[in-house]
Amino acid sequence: MLSQESPREVISPEQDQRMLSTPVLCYIFKDKYLPPPIFHRLIAACITRWPVAKKKETSENLIFCGCCIFDVDLFHRLTLYCRSHIVFARITRMVIDEAKIPDTKLCTRVRKFISLNLNKIISYLSQNLQYGLSVQCTSSQGVSDDSKVYFSPMFDIWFAEESHAHDAPITPEHMNHARLCVALVTVCGNAMREVLRTKVPAQHTDIYQAILANKGKLTGRPGRPLLNPSQINVVFPDPQGKKTGTLDQFDISLLYILIRNISAVQAPIITGWGNDPQDQPRDTSLGASVERIRSFRNHITGHSPDAKISRQDLEDYWTKFEAVIRDIEKVIGRQVCSQELDRQKRQVISVYEAC
Structure with missing residues (x-):
């Protein structure tokens, strides 16, 4: 040249x-x-x-x-x-x-x-x-x-x-929503994977063995199996049922079902499974943290009417994400996702400061 x-x-x-x-x-x-x-x-x-x-x-x-x-x-x-x-x-x-x-x-x-x-x-x-x-x-x-x-x-x-x-022009509120979705799927999703890996029932050597042992419970529940057909295909891609999919292939909804039904994680102390524990900040158990992530997923992606998040709501959600990850790491006894969450937060801050 x-x-x-x-x-x-x-x-x-x-x-x-x-x-x-x-x-x-x-x-x-x-x-x-x-x-x-x-x-x-x-x-x-x-x-x-x-x-x-x-x-x-x-x-x-x-x-x-x-x-x-x-x-x-x-x-x-x-x-x-x-x-x-x-x-x-x-x-x-x-x-x-x-x-x-x-x-x-x-x-x-x-x-x-x-x-x-x-x-x-x-x-x-x-x-x-x-x-x-x-x-x-x-x-x-x-x-x-x-x-x-x-x-x-x-x-x-x-x-x-x-x-x-x-x-339908893309607005800063749309970008805020996109950033939250990325953090939810990557950071919170990985935190749930670590919970599932860590809290394996005592009778099983790893989570994959636990999944195979509970195949009947997950797929064969009369009238209403725990997993829907698409989830069954992800968890049990082998037609002969001799191996499972990997945790990296499981989304938050699927991870929640597995944690709730086949792991050693106990239900939230105050609210129990299936209830939003956001009004119970003193409950920092793994079960409560898992329920909080499920609630985040429902509010941010499942029930969002317009895919918009204000800057204030973005900051509020980020604070909640940090608290949940901190609670999970405290119970597990090691860092799992806090560094990645900090990195994504710095990126968001730098964008706002630049513009």
Whole structure:
């Protein structure tokens, strides 16, 4: 590829009355790893779609090491560049007219083209790579600062057409709900798995033996088996019934049934099984903690009318999550999920602080 570095004004142009740029779209690769050939091939794919822009004064092609600018149409330019493990894209409207922002339909088309070709390239090179899409926030003064880059998983002009098409734009409250769902499934779900692994009835060597020993109880209860057909297929994937699925395949509802019916966990002291113990904060038993997680699952995912959570409710739920995980770890006698919950909490806080 070219050896000439892109000038700073190409990456961070000064806004003036003649042009207006979108926020920078960021393809952030997991594990901070992006092989250079992937970006090189992406540039090549874009060259087949749009001409490389030229510098007005010298007619020099605006292509550099790790950066290329394209004339998407008569009015818009695409700047595509790469730094470390992140691919950045920005569209700039270059003319004075009644339009105050870059064309939203064009932004959507460009994003889809980049994403489609990026996925094709990753697949072609047989790379097991994953990336996330975010929009780069500027600093509080509205000027890009290379030493401090903020990321926020928000929707803006790059996704405006899709939001309008469905008449349901993604809001911060939707993102709060998504964050809670992730914490619920990963952290609280893993905590329940540890409870099930730890509290195996004395007559069994491990939880899988306990599940096999209770197959009749779980599947053959007259009139109303404990497990529904889809759960039975997950727990007993072997038609001959000689092995079970793994705990990592069990969701919170299934884990709850197994803990309640075949583990050594005792029912909540005050409320018993099947009742919400949220009004009994002094009951910190494993059974109460399991019931609290079941209640979280019902309220956050099962019974949510609009998939929205306010910031205050997000913080309240996070405090409840921390208390439940702390109670479980205290009874089990070791850390199981608190560090992961702290990590996710720091991510949420950083997003709010950045924006």
